[in-house]
Amino acid sequence: MPTAPQTTDELYEALRENDRRPYGRTRTLTAEELVDAAEQFGEHEPLIHALLELQEAYTYGSEPRKSPVVFARLLNLFDEQPDVFDGRLRHMLFWRFKWVANALRQLPEIPLASLRQWQTEMRDRYEKAGLGLQPYYGQAYQLAAHVGEDTALAYELWAGRTRTELSDCEACEICERALYHLAAGDDERALRIWEPVLSGKESCQEEPARSVSYALLPLLRTGRTDQARALHLAGYRGCRRNPSMAPEVGRHLEFCALTGNEARGLELLAENRNLFAEVDSPLDQLHFLTGAEVLLRRVEQLGHGDLPAAGYAGRTWTVATLRAEIQGRADDLAARFDTRNGTSTHTDRRRARLERAPLLESLELTLRTRTLEDVAPAAPVAPAAPAKPSVPDELPELIARARELDEQGHPDSRDHWARLRALVAEPGYTHPDDPALGSLTRLRADLLEDEGNLAGERDAYAESAAHFKEAAELYETDGEPGLAALARAGAVLAEAEGSAADAPTGHEDNVKAGALGDAYDAIVRLHEGVSGLRPVHEARLLRLRATALALRFQSSRDPEHAEQVLAEVEGLYAFATRHDIPGQISGAVLLRATTHAISGDLPTAVTELDALLARLREQGPAWHLPRVLGLRGKAQLGMGNAEAAHADLSEALRVSAEWPSAGLATARLHNDLAEACLHLGRPDEALRHLTRCAELELRGGSRFDAFCTYSNAARLTLDLGRVEDCIALLDSVLAEPDAAAGELDDRLLAQLRLTRARALHAGEDLKAATAEFVALAAESAGWEDDPGSHAMIAAETAVLLAESGEFERAREAADQALAAHAREPRFEQLSNCLRELARLQAQRQGPEGLPSALGFLEDAGRVADEAREAGYEAHGRSLDTALAYEYGRVHAHAHAHEDAIVALEKAMALLGEPGEDAAKAGEWAECVRLASALEGIYLERPAPALARLDAAIARLTPLGLTEDIEPLTELAAQLRDEN
Structure with a gap:
């Protein structure tokens, strides 16, 4: 807190501000400071409010040891000055007897006798105040359930009583009743009782998150897996990272462990690592730790005890070590509670949770389905990876085979190079003394060249160029000038591809095209400067030359550049055909087809690809099939044939499964298939392909x-x-x-x-959404190169602030949006925002909010004028007609009905007579409906309102716009009935 409040008004404002903060240390520390500040005023009422805020912070910040102490001060103040407590403060005081009872149950050091004594105090106080005892019996039942006594009588004494104004909310009581039947083994009855909470009909601060966490396993046991999945997603979000809901987080971890989602469970555990330190309640700790242990035990049973796990701060944990640590702490907590209570209830309940068998082998909880293998850290480079069956064991054969496959462009070369890279990195590596295999220097150059290719595939161009350059130096040292030239050509091309990274915004393509043209010239010089190349190596240089020109054409889209590509490709194709190099023949045709496709000549591209597919299926190489099918699928998509595209891309994906080394190429196929699915109206299938694509890209670096x-x-x-x-x-x-x-x-x-x-x-979740938007608006304010995006974010932020009733802050955000819009216009988005702000303020504040609402509309009017001057046409509604309609709505909310009708008539005039444009006709009809309602109902002039409605119905009927006519007909009938 920057400065302590100097007046009681400042204190109350600081309390309101603190109330908006999430529960946690910041809110609690501020509440403690505000109590200190309140004591300086020497007045009871400000101090009472400050103490109430502090007790709330302790209660929902999971600090049960401190909550009763604060309440004792409040109770003393009430005993000393009961008149200071008005009806609201008195209600809050007696409500919080339950908070104290709950806090005491959470502390095993508090004797059971003290818990019962507190309940007696609560009963006596309630009786003295003339309050109903149902809340007291509720606490008596919860204590019996906590201790493990027979709860039947306690349940009936509570549940059979009529609720009072101090009873727990409906949602919380529903949860307690459901838990009673759940403990008795009646899942179905518990779920029936829970229905109003699980469906969202009843809720409170803790609900439905608490009930959801308990209901997950009963839902699975009764076969309601879809509902369990949906509730897990929503329920977990309601409790994550929240110290006061640590037990609920633990139950979500347990749910993951019992549904084959151990990897997600570890992810959620990491996200809630703060709970290891921030949960001060021993009972909440016990429940959270037991849920975490269920997860960790399951992961360990599956053979992944060495995986890293997020645990207590200060050291690095594996699943196994964290599980052992948690087991010791949780066992001790359970024993402490059982000692206090004189039963074995908590040890028994804990054992039952730990011994539960998985309920489902697998349940897809999220779109990002991951296994424990996916979350395992990448294997270090140094240790030698075990050889795959297709990779030779003998080193000389492995080196020779890797080079042979590499020259063919075979994807399996990757596995061979990876195996060799691991072997060479071993401390005791000895290179074969075989002139046919060359030196270790030559092998290191080969490995660097492979790393350069891998880096290029994941667009790490600077890294790629560095690898190629180092490889070139080693080749040169080893007396291989041809291979050195190839490596240098690879470096030149990689640097050119990465040239756009530092280009000024908006000039990237020009810079890249120029760099690629220079790269082509440099590769030609390298080609001309080396002699004695083997045909396979010369073909690679020709391919690099053609690739540089093809990439330049992709950046420039200059037809002259396309002609140069095709000419260069002809040279490559002729050379590869003359020397029978199948991989380069395919490469040449692919470059040619791609150039035709980018030029817009898709039919020619498909013809080229059809011929190439026929050749590949007959003569090979088969590993080119996925890429050719994928390109043909994209061409089919470009020609509007989504079905054919889907068929080609699906086949490409199927064939690519035979070549798992090409992970990123497979990722691109998934991405293209997603696009085809969207064209075919299959969004769920598209979603599966997108998430699969992303995961493959992630794994590929x-x-x-x-x-x-x-x-x-x-x-x-x-x-x-x-x-x-x-x-x-x-x-x-x-x-x-x-x-x-x-x-x-x-x-x-x-x-x-x-x-x-x-x-x-x-x-x-308006609170969380607003907080994130406010943060994004603050960050995007610094995007000097992109004010348009800041305008959009600030505008959306303003609307959310208005929805929260914070109109001053909404005005500030809207002004930020307008300032950014002046630099880079966002006409439609900003107009929509300003009109919505006006509507919200008039709707919430009525006549009082009209001046501010009209201010927003005046801003929207200026934006519409600017758009008109700039020749901008809105993609949706006309900015002018939408603005006129909003003037009507705003005045209507502010009870300025005559002005509202004038504005609506202006909107109708701007729209013109309804015609074939259904959207405009719908807008026009809505203006008629609202104007008629204002005139006929609020201004009590039914005759002109009916005349307006009848005329509108007559105009719309020949157009067949039934949906637009129906509201008008209903309003006309209502007016006639009332008059």
């Missing part, structure tokens, strides 16, 4: 591409209305180490967070 693909998948998920799936996917992706550490590209990271914020908004 193309992390930027992977995050881009995940971003696309998340947006598609949100478009499909699968809000919880979207949030869970993004939570998982954002938990990746480079994303969590902020090492990812800042704009891409912002896009992921923006989609998540929109999903939170769609999921009606």
Whole structure:
């Protein structure tokens, strides 16, 4: 807290501000400081409010030892000055007797006699105040359930009583009743009782998150797996990282362990690592640790005890070591509670959870389905990897075979080079003394060249160029000038491909095209400067020359550049045909077909690819089939034949399974298949391909591409209305180490967070969505090169702040958006935002909010004027007609009905008479309906309202616009009935 409040008004404002903070150390520390500040005023009422805020912070911040102490002060104040407690404060005081009872149960050092004594105190206080005892009996039942006594009588004494104003909320009581039947083994009855909470009809601060966590396993046991999956996603989000809901997090971890989702469980454990330190409640610790132990035991049983695990701070943990640590701590906690209670209840319940067998072999919980193998850290380079059956064991044969496959362009060469790389890295490596195999220097150069190719495939161009250059020097040292020239050509091409990285925004393609043209010239010089090349190596140089020109054409789209590509490709094709080099023949045809495709001549490209497919199926090489089929599929998609594209791409994916080394190529096939699926109206199938593509890119080291693909998948998920799936996917992706550490590209990271914020908004988590939008708006304010994106983010932020009733902050955010819009216009987005802000303020504040609402509309009017001057045409509604309609709605909310009707008539005039444009006709009809309702109902002038309605119905009827006519007909009938 920057400065202590100097007046009681400042204190109350600080208390309100603190109330908006999430529960945790920041809120608790501030609450403690505010109590100190309140004591300085020497007044009881401010101190009472400060103490109430502090007790709430302790209760929901999982600090049960401190909550009773604060309540004792409140109770003393009540005894001393009961008149200071108005009806609201008195209600809060008696409500919190239950908080104290709950806090005392959580502390094993508190004797059972003291717990019973507190309940007696609660009963006496309630009776003295003339309050009903149902809340007291509720606490008596919960204590019996905690201790492990026979709960039948206690349950009836509570559940059979009429609720009072101090009873726990409906949602919490539903949960307790359901748990009673769950403990009795009646899953079906428990779930029937839970239905109002699980369906969202009843809720509170802790519900439905608490009930959901308990209901997951009963849902599985009764076969309701889809509901269990959906509730896990939504319920976990409601409790993650929250110290006061650590037991609920533990039950979600247990659910993962029992459904074949151990990898997700480890991910969630890492996300909640803070709970190891921040949960001060021994009982909550026990429940959280037991859930975590269920997960860790399962992972260990599956043979992955050496996997890293997130645990207590201060040391590095594996699954096995963390499980052992947790077991000791949780056993001790259970024993302490049982000693206090004089039963074995907590030890028995803990044992039952740990001994549960998995309920399902597998249940797809999220779109990012991962196994324990996926989360295992990458194997270090140095130790030799075990040889695959197709990789020779003998070193001389392995070296010779790797080079042979490499010259063919065979994908299996990758496995051979990987095996050799591991062997060469071993301390005791001895190179074969065989002149036919060459020196160790030559082999190291071969390995570097392979690493250069791998880096290039994942767009790590600087790394690729460095590997090629080092390889070239080693080849030169070893007396291989031809291979050195090839490696240098590879470095030149890699540097040219990476040239756009440092180019000014908007000039990347020009810079890259120029660099690739220079690269072509340099490769030609290298080619001309070396003699005695083997045909296979000369063909590779010709291929690099053609590739440089092809890439230049992709960047420039200059027809002259296309002609140069085709001429160079003809030379490559002729040379490869003359020397019978099948891989380069295929490569030449692929370059030619790609050039035709980029030029827009898709039929010619398909013809080329058809001929190549026939050749490959007859003569090979077969490993080119996936790429050729994939390219033909993309061409078919470009020609509008999505079915044919889907067939080609599916076959390409099937064939690519025979060549698993080509992981990133397979990823691209999944990405293209996703596009085909979207064209065919199969979004769920598209989603599966997108997530598979992203995971393959991630494993292949193309992390930027992977995050881009995940971003696309998340947006598609949100478009499909699968809000919880979207949030869970993004939570998982954002938990990746480079994303969590902020090492990812800042704009891409912002896009992921923006989609998540929109999903939170769609999921009606307004508080979390607003917090994320506010943070993004602050960050994007510094994007000097992209003010348009800041304008969009600030505009959305303003709307969310308005939805939360924070209109001053909404105005500030809208002003930021307008300032950024002035630098890079976002006409439609900003107009939509300003109109919505006006509507929200008028709707929430009525006549009082009209001036501010009109201010937003005036801004929207200026944006519409600017758009008109710039010749901008909105993609949706006309900005002018939408603005006129909003003037009508805003005045209607502010009870300025005459002005509203004038604005709506202006909107109708701008729209013109309804015609074949159904969207405009619908807008026009809505203006008629609202104007007629205002005139006929609020201004009590039914005759002109009916005349307007009848005329509109007559105009719309010949157009067959039934959906637009129906509301008008209903309103007309209502007006006639009332008059």
